[in-house]
Amino acid sequence: KAGVTQTPRYLIKTRGQQVTLSCSPISGHRSVSWYQQTPGQGLQFLFEYFSETQRNKGNFPGRFSGRQFSNSRSEMNVSTLELGDSALYLCASSLTGGVGELFFGEGSRLTVL
Amino acid sequence: AQSVTQLGSHVSVSEGALVLLRCNYSSSVPPYLFWYVQYPNQGLQLLLKYTSAATLVKGINGFEAEFKKSETSFHLTKPSAHMSDAAEYFCAVSVGNQGGKLIFGQGTELSVKP
Numbered sequence: 297k298a299g300v301t302q303t304p305r306y307l308i309k310t311r312g313q314q315v316t317l318s319c320s321p322i323s324g325h326r327s328v329s330w331y332q333q334t335p336g337q338g339l340q341f342l343f344e345y346f347s348e349t350q351r352n353k354g355n356f357p358g359r360f361s362g363r364q365f366s367n368s369r370s371e372m373n374v375s376t377l378e379l380g381d382s383a384l385y386l387c388a389s390s391l392t393g394g395v396g397e398l399f400f401g402e403g404s405r406l407t408v409l
Numbered sequence: 410a411q412s413v414t415q416l417g418s419h420v421s422v423s424e425g426a427l428v429l430l431r432c433n434y435s436s437s438v439p440p441y442l443f444w445y446v447q448y449p450n451q452g453l454q455l456l457l458k459y460t461s462a463a464t465l466v467k468g469i470n471g472f473e474a475e476f477k478k479s480e481t482s483f484h485l486t487k488p489s490a491h492m493s494d495a496a497e498y499f500c501a502v503s504v505g506n507q508g509g510k511l512i513f514g515q516g517t518e519l520s521v522k523p
Contacts, residue, residue, distance in 0.1 A: 329509030400452035
């Protein structure tokens with residue numbers, strides 16, 4: 297069974313640009329969550345999607361957005377990039393999004409110059 | 410609000426020694442608790458989870474953790490460290506029907522000396 301796949305794995309952008317990251321969950325998983333990981337702030341929850349609906353949202357500005365498609369694949373977008381957006385963005389999937397195991401992808405490492 | 414505190418950002422042990430990584434949580438309702446491990450340039454892998462069943466939880470790779478409500482703790486232990494255990498470990502809490510939302514501790518980097 298294939299794991300959670302995130303693309304791209306690495307990318308470099310400049311301030312003011314926007315970026316879209318993609319996440320393909322494990323087959324059959326309907327919940328996709330996104331996390332930002334930085335050395336200073338650690339792992340912080342961005343948002344969760346379940347059946348194409350945002351079910352939970354973390355404390356991030358509106359520049360961070362996401363969506364989920366009917367096949368459960370998810371994308372997150374960051375507009376007007378800032379230097380502080382440099383981070384590892386992790387996607388996690390679970391069967392129902394209830395209190396169960398989250399399966400994480402390897403992440404997309406974003407560097408903003 | 411829920412929170413997690415991991416005591417010690419870095420722990421170093423010798424190979425074969427006991428591993429003890431500390432985690433304390435704050436929650437106004439019964440929590441669900443998790444330990445994850447992250448190897449360099451990889452995502453997180455679940456080691457074990459507590460979901461109100463047995464207070465002593467056994468996980469993968471010989472790790473276990475004990476839920477102590479009176480101490481609001483969920484410390485991770487392994488009797489004998491192996492070089493391959495060197496990684497970063499995260500304690501996390503989930504509450505109620507928050508689905509994929511976990512609150513993570515700051516992480517503890519474990520080093521294992523030969």
